Amino acid sequence: MSFLTTLxxxxxxxxxxxxxxxxxxxxxxxxxxxxxxxxxxATPPRARRRSALEDRAxxxxxxxxxxxxxxxGATPFISCARLELLRKDGASVAMVLVVDDSLxxxxxxxxxxxxxxxxxxxxxxxxxxxMQPGDSIALVLAGDPPRVALAASSDRAAVGSALxxxxxxxxxxxxxxxxxxxxxxxxxxxxxxxxxxxxxxxADGAEGAPALELGGAVELWAPVPELASxxxxxxxxxxxxxxxxxVDLLTACSPGAEHGGRRLVLREGETILAEAPAGSRPGxxxxxxxxxxxxxxxxxxELEGDDAIDENDAAAVVESGTEPAIAIVSDAAANRVETGxxxxxxxxxAALMLxxxxxxxxxxxxxxxxxxPYAGIVFDDPPGFTPEERRALGSWLEKxxxxxxxxxxxxxxxPLGAGFEGILxxxxxxxxxxxxxxxxxxxAFFGPSAAGLADLGLEQRGTLEHAALExxxxxxxxxxxxxxxxxxxxxxxxxxxxxxxxxxxxSDLPLRPAFLALLERFAEAAxxxxxxxxxxxxxxxxxxxxxxxxxxxxPRRGAPIPMASNERDGVVRxxxxxxxxxxxxxxxxxxxxxxxxxxxELDLRPRALAPSARNPELGGASTRVDASPYVAMLLLGLxxxxxxxxxxxxxxAARASAQHRGASSAAS
Amino acid sequence: xTRRVAETSRRRPFAPYxxxxxxxxxxxxxxxxxxxxxxxxxxxxxxRGPGVEFGGQRPYVAGxxxxxxxxxxxxxxxRLMVRQFETETxxxxxxxxxxxxxxGWRGSGPGSKLGFACLLAAALARIATSGxxxxxxxxxxxxxxxxxxxxxxxAFERIVWTLEAERPGGDLARDPKDLERALxxxxxxxxxxxxxxxxxxLLDLPEGSARVIAGLATxxxxxxxxxxxxxxxxxxxxxxxxxxxxxxxxxLVETDPEAARDAYLAALAALQARYEEELVARGGAxxxxxxxxxxxxxxxxxxxxxxxxxxxx
Numbered sequence: 001m002s003f004l005t006t007l008x009x010x011x012x013x014x015x016x017x018x019x020x021x022x023x024x025x026x027x028x029x030x031x032x033x034x035x036x037x038x039x040x041x042a043t044p045p046r047a048r049r050r051s052a053l054e055d056r057a058x059x060x061x062x063x064x065x066x067x068x069x070x071x072x073g074a075t076p077f078i079s080c081a082r083l084e085l086l087r088k089d090g091a092s093v094a095m096v097l098v099v100d101d102s103l104x105x106x107x108x109x110x111x112x113x114x115x116x117x118x119x120x121x122x123x124x125x126x127x128x129x130x131m132q133p134g135d136s137i138a139l140v141l142a143g144d145p146p147r148v149a150l151a152a153s154s155d156r157a158a159v160g161s162a163l164x165x166x167x168x169x170x171x172x173x174x175x176x177x178x179x180x181x182x183x184x185x186x187x188x189x190x191x192x193x194x195x196x197x198x199x200x201x202x203a204d205g206a207e208g209a210p211a212l213e214l215g216g217a218v219e220l221w222a223p224v225p226e227l228a229s230x231x232x233x234x235x236x237x238x239x240x241x242x243x244x245x246x247v248d249l250l251t252a253c254s255p256g257a258e259h260g261g262r263r264l265v266l267r268e269g270e271t272i273l274a275e276a277p278a279g280s281r282p283g284x285x286x287x288x289x290x291x292x293x294x295x296x297x298x299x300x301x302e303l304e305g306d307d308a309i310d311e312n313d314a315a316a317v318v319e320s321g322t323e324p325a326i327a328i329v330s331d332a333a334a335n336r337v338e339t340g341x342x343x344x345x346x347x348x349x350a351a352l353m354l355x356x357x358x359x360x361x362x363x364x365x366x367x368x369x370x371x372x373p374y375a376g377i378v379f380d381d382p383p384g385f386t387p388e389e390r391r392a393l394g395s396w397l398e399k400x401x402x403x404x405x406x407x408x409x410x411x412x413x414x415p416l417g418a419g420f421e422g423i424l425x426x427x428x429x430x431x432x433x434x435x436x437x438x439x440x441x442x443x444a445f446f447g448p449s450a451a452g453l454a455d456l457g458l459e460q461r462g463t464l465e466h467a468a469l470e471x472x473x474x475x476x477x478x479x480x481x482x483x484x485x486x487x488x489x490x491x492x493x494x495x496x497x498x499x500x501x502x503x504x505x506x507s508d509l510p511l512r513p514a515f516l517a518l519l520e521r522f523a524e525a526a527x528x529x530x531x532x533x534x535x536x537x538x539x540x541x542x543x544x545x546x547x548x549x550x551x552x553x554x555p556r557r558g559a560p561i562p563m564a565s566n567e568r569d570g571v572v573r574x575x576x577x578x579x580x581x582x583x584x585x586x587x588x589x590x591x592x593x594x595x596x597x598x599x600x601e602l603d604l605r606p607r608a609l610a611p612s613a614r615n616p617e618l619g620g621a622s623t624r625v626d627a628s629p630y631v632a633m634l635l636l637g638l639x640x641x642x643x644x645x646x647x648x649x650x651x652x653a654a655r656a657s658a659q660h661r662g663a664s665s666a667a668s
Numbered sequence: 669x670t671r672r673v674a675e676t677s678r679r680r681p682f683a684p685y686x687x688x689x690x691x692x693x694x695x696x697x698x699x700x701x702x703x704x705x706x707x708x709x710x711x712x713x714x715x716r717g718p719g720v721e722f723g724g725q726r727p728y729v730a731g732x733x734x735x736x737x738x739x740x741x742x743x744x745x746x747r748l749m750v751r752q753f754e755t756e757t758x759x760x761x762x763x764x765x766x767x768x769x770x771x772g773w774r775g776s777g778p779g780s781k782l783g784f785a786c787l788l789a790a791a792l793a794r795i796a797t798s799g800x801x802x803x804x805x806x807x808x809x810x811x812x813x814x815x816x817x818x819x820x821x822x823a824f825e826r827i828v829w830t831l832e833a834e835r836p837g838g839d840l841a842r843d844p845k846d847l848e849r850a851l852x853x854x855x856x857x858x859x860x861x862x863x864x865x866x867x868x869x870l871l872d873l874p875e876g877s878a879r880v881i882a883g884l885a886t887x888x889x890x891x892x893x894x895x896x897x898x899x900x901x902x903x904x905x906x907x908x909x910x911x912x913x914x915x916x917x918x919x920l921v922e923t924d925p926e927a928a929r930d931a932y933l934a935a936l937a938a939l940q941a942r943y944e945e946e947l948v949a950r951g952g953a954x955x956x957x958x959x960x961x962x963x964x965x966x967x968x969x970x971x972x973x974x975x976x977x978x979x980x981x
Contacts, residue, residue: 029909029922035770035871036901037914038841039935043924 008073015066019059058645065638072631083126083223085619087193092134094152094191096182097124099166100142100200102173103537103579103601107201107308110229117168120199123224127197128159138185139163142178142200143171143577144538144598152189170311170579171538172598173204175212175607176444179220186218195618198222201229202607205600207255209448210440213610220610221618228606233257235282236312237264239534239596240301241320245289247274249301249315251282252599254308258282262305266317269298278303295319297554297581297592308604312597314556316581318533324375325357326526329364334410335380335503344510345380345406345502345519352516354523368395376402376526381501384414390422397423398491400544400571402526404519407462408501423495424488426465433461438484443476445485445521448607449513450476453484458507462499485518492544492571494525528573534594540573541593543586550585551593553578687772687836690779692787696828698963699790705964706795706971725749759861760802760817762854763789764884765831766868767810769915772836775900777959782810784959785867785896786831790824791967792865797824804857805830808850808868809838816857841917844874851884860888863974867894870943871901872916878946885950893947894955894970895940902958904932 034040087093105117112119128137137159139150150162175198182196196218214220235253247266253259260280264287266273274289287301295318302314328346335343342350342360349358356375364379365371366388377393382405385393397403405411405424412430414420420428436455443450453476463482475496476485486497498518500507509515528539535541543549551574552560560583565574576582576595584591692698725738728748741749771782793803797819804817805827811834815826840846854864864884870877870893885891900906906925913920944954953973957966 029911032906032910032912033773033915034901034912035773035869035898035915036904036932036936037912037921038872038917038919039932039939040912040919040921040923040928041931042921043909043927 009070011073012067012070014070015063017066019063058642058649061638061642061645065635065642068631068635068638072628072635083123083130083619085127085130086617091193092132092136092191093193093195094136094186094189095127095194096138096140096152096185096196097127097163098140098142098175098178098182098196098198098200099124099149099163100173100175100178100198101166101169101171102143102203103168103170103309103312103597104173104201104203104234104604106168106170106311107229107232107234107604110226110231115168116201116227117166119224119227121163121166123199124163124197125160127223128156128163131156131159136189136191138182140178140182140185141166142173142175142198143169144174144177146174146178146181148181148185152185169537169577170595170597170601171577172536172601173200174447175200175202175204176447179212179214180444183214183216183218195219195221198609198613199224199227201227201604202609203228203601203604204448204607205598205603206448206607207603207605209607210451211608211610213612219615219618220613221615222609222613223619225614228609230605232308232604234308234312234602234604235259235262235303235305236309236597236602237301237303237315238599239594240315240317242293242295242299242317243320247287247289247301247317248284248320249287250284251278251303252602253282254602254604259303259305262303265302265304266293267298267300267302268293268296273299297583300556312579312602315579315596316554316556316594318581318592318594324526325359325373326354326523327359327361327371327374327377328380329361329377329382330380330502331383331410332360332362335501337504343380343502344504345378348510348516348519349378349523352520352523354520354527356523356527364389364393366392368392368399371396371401374401376404376522378404378406378502378522380406381408381410381503383410384418385420385423386418390420394422394490397493397495400492400542402494402496402522404496404498404522406498406500406502408503408506409460411501412462423490424464424497425467425470429463430460431463432459433478433480433482435478435480437478438476439479442474443484443514445475446514446517449517452512453509453514456500456507456509456512458500458509460506464497464499468497496522496525533591534596535576536598537576537579537595538598539595540575541582541584543572543574543584546572546586546588548572548587549574552583554581554583556580687782687786687834688774688780689783690774690777692779692783695783695786695790695832696825698787699794699828702787702791702963702967703794703798706791706967724752726752759863760804760859761792761796762804762806762817762858762862762864763792763827764806764808764851764854764864764866764868765789765834766840766866766870767807767834767836768838768840768872769809769836770869770872771809771896773898773915774959775898776905777898777900779959780836781869781896781898781959782834782836784957784963785894786834787963788894788896788957788966788970789865789867790828790831791963792970793824793827795967795971797821803827804854806850806853807834808847809840810834810836812838812850814850814853817862839872839916840877841872841874841914844876847873847877848880851880854884854889855886858884858889862889864889864891865894865970866891867896869897869901870895870939871897872914878943881943882946882950882952885947885952890974891947891950891952892955892970892974893943893952894957894966895943897956897958899958899960902936904929 085093099120107116109116109119131137136152136154138152139162141147141149153159179196186194194217196214198220233254235251235257238250238252240247240249251259258280259278259282262278263275264278265275266287273293274287276287279285299317300314301317330343337344341347346358346360371392407428409430411428436457438453440450440454443453473487474483475487477483484499488495500509502510504510524536524539527535528542549565549572551563551565553563554560563574565572579595579597582593584593728750732750736750738749738751741747765785767782772780774780796803800819802817802819803823805815807813813830815830866881881893904925909924911920911922947954955970
């Protein structure tokens with residue numbers, strides 16, 4: 001604020017002048033002729049107090065007029081914080097507003113009572129309000145999975161209503177995916193000036209990942225830097241299951257945070273059924289029950305106490321059931337670990353605490369029925385499949401199974417007739433390579449952990465024939481284009497193929513964070529495809545074999561919220577945007593399913609951002625607004641109001657005086 | 669504590685103004701109606717002394733005329749008694765009407781105090797002249813005119829004409845000698861046995877006026893006072909805070925009527941008591957009246973007091 005602005009605003013102190021004048025005013029009472037005046041005694045002047053009441057409106061108007069005058073003096077210098085886009089050469093702009101609707105955006109915006117999501121949405125509305133003819137705006141949501149909320153549109157009203165309709169969710173964050181979707185949307189637009197506007201707290205659970213940036217002609221702009229705050233921490237109950245005599249639960253906190261001192265409380269509605277101190281460290285634990293508790297839709301386990309986000313402090317408690325398991329087919333002898341114990345992939349899955357039961361299998365069953373209890377199967381360098389195994393596996397995949405296949409030395413040496421034909425066309429080979437690792441830029445699937453794939457210390461890798469890549473997604477590749485990770489859709493099922501085995505003798509892949517990310521994504525896919533009763537928020541409940549499904553979210557407070565279902569790959573699915581209990585009605589009857597908060601969403605540390613995303617030439621949050629005309633109009637109105645008030649007052653006084661004269665016939 | 673406003677001490681006195689007769693006009697007709705309502709025919713004299721009709725006895729005192737010594741009573745009771753006689757006499761009536769500025773004021777009454785006082789005075793004159801008694805008139809303040817005592821119809825007409833032409837004026841509070849000068853006429857002209865009736869609000873008169881008015885009852889004269897107040901002066905009904913200014917003198921008081929009412933009424937009662945005390949001591953009385961009163965009733969009270977001897981009316 002400049003000196004002149006300060007000086008102008010200081011003149012508002014003159015508002016004290018009407019106050020002083022009003023207080024000092026000693027209005028004389030009206031005169032009344034009265035012959036017996038000599039017999040009267042004087043009393044304190046009550047009439048002056050009355051006059052103060054009568055003049056209050058006039059006083060208020062005058063004080064407002066002084067303030068308006070001061071404001072009028074200061075308005076040319078007053079700035080109004082409002083996002084504004086700076087255009088290159090005045091050209092129209094194509095923008096994709098990437099609004100983060102993940103759980104972390106529910107935290108309060110620093111220094112205000114507004115949530116991060118509300119701040120992001122208001123910033124988006126300010127940008128939409130500044131749209132000009134020719135501009136185009138699309139809307140992408142960065143909660144996992146990224147979604148297009150509005151395709152590119154030049155209709156300001158459509159953009160505004162789409163933004164107004166946005167609601168925060170409990171999803172995890174997928175900034176890389178959202179930026180990718182945004183870039184793809186912009187590719188189709190003819191504008192020269194194309195930008196992705198990122199309105200996010202950047203907390204995607206990958207603080208150490210490479211900085212977010214966009215290549216090519218599309219510019220990334222993060223205009224609200226204050227959304228990213230490092231100070232908040234949060235803890236949550238991820239899921240809770242009611243077993244006999246206890247509630248098994250899993251808690252998680254932001255990195256470095258603990259929930260010591262807080263209490264775990266089991267409630268049915270507002271009634272407390274059990275409570276116990278929460279341990280200091282987050283993780284799996286149990287809450288003992290002193291009496292039997294029936295499973296109802298009102299049962300919630302709450303972690304009492306304050307933290308950044310309140311919405312994830314309570315988890316719906318459901319009765320434990322038979323969850324689909326994950327099978328691990330690994331040759332214990334071939335994949336032996338020097339330090340002992342289970343194979344590396346099995347240990348890694350156990351370490352992830354995914355909640356699913358793990359079943360090590362020595363060999364793949366020959367019948368599809370035997371595979372039915374499994375939602376996912378991990379194959380660690382299998383020596384090929386017999387025709388019966390292939391048939392059973394193919395059938396299981398067609399019905400919605402998810403498999404992860406690691407190809408190593410033994411897979412490449414599969415005998416003729418015992419290969420992977422049917423599920424992976426062609427022959428798997430193994431060859432030496434000069435590349436020590438994959439190219440992180442081609443491995444967006446792994447998110448921030450892709451950087452660790454650059455050096456895998458490998459000498460040989462598996463190769464697939466072209467037929468195996470037809471219709472498949474290459475999720476990660478080496479610098480020469482050869483795939484490291486491929487996803488194939490087989491019927492309703494999914495097959496992930498890694499061209500490296502899961503042992504540490506052939507590569508460092510199992511030692512990289514990307515390996516855990518891979519297993520986590522695989523487990524998510526298995527859970528979703530296998531009709532799991534519990535999924536992470538953002539994923540979908542799937543209902544293979546059902547044509548019609550009705551689902552509704554049962555919030556902790558309030559009425560059930562109907563959820564829409566959709567069909568993909570021939571399977572009816574219901575997306576779960578919020579954590580909690582979902583009531584689902586199918587042809588088999590009614591059942592309850594649960595969506596849990598993803599643990600990585602509790603990491604509120606912001607991810608690094610390319611410095612160019614803060615380039616002030618793209619726009620800014622400060623623009624000056626000259627409000628002088630409006631203030632002048634206000635001042636004019638106040639002057640008119642004062643005149644009217646004075647007129648009314650003088651007429652009232654004249655009327656009172658006439659009455660007074662009538663009462664006294666004396667004339668001077 | 670009375671709060672005076674400094675600048676008003678140099679205030680110019682109010683000029684004389686037309687009286688507000690209100691419901692009391694026309695004076696001549698209204699006076700006749702009132703008089704006919706009060707009294708018809710000749711009245712009997714209250715004076716005892718030489719006459720033709722025995723009026724009783726009293727103990728002899730030194731200086732009594734020995735012609736009236738009752739010898740029979742001396743022989744029978746061995747006491748010196750004198751005989752008294754009632755006689756029909758032409759005793760004169762002197763009307764003193766206050767026409768000062770304050771008398772011209774009208775509050776919620778049907779007319780000004782001066783109008784009411786003039787009505788009472790004219791009615792009294794009518795009654796007196798009807799009985800053949802001479803009536804004199806003295807105006808205090810206003811024009812300051814006076815009419816010698818005279819009997820007959822012409823005297824009544826002259827008095828009414830004088831009253832009708834009167835305008836309120838004069839500030840008796842400024843010059844305490846004005847009242848004494850005006851009443852000097854009574855002292856000079858009123859003979860023994862005369863009755864003096866003073867019609868005034870008694871409000872703005874200078875200090876000691878009660879003694880001056882009561883002093884009229886000397887040398888065989890008797891004096892009554894009729895205090896004519898406006899209803900507002902008698903009850904002080906005001907509610908709004910105001911600066912109350914007297915029409916005579918410099919009194920200017922800013923006060924809250926609600927809070928000051930009781931003190932005012934007490935001061936008014938004290939003033940009336942002071943006049944009453946002085947008048948009763950001289951054989952007269954104070955008659956209280958407000959302009960909204962029935963003038964017939966007021967005159968009856970006055971005449972009852974005059975006929976019944978001294979005492980409060």
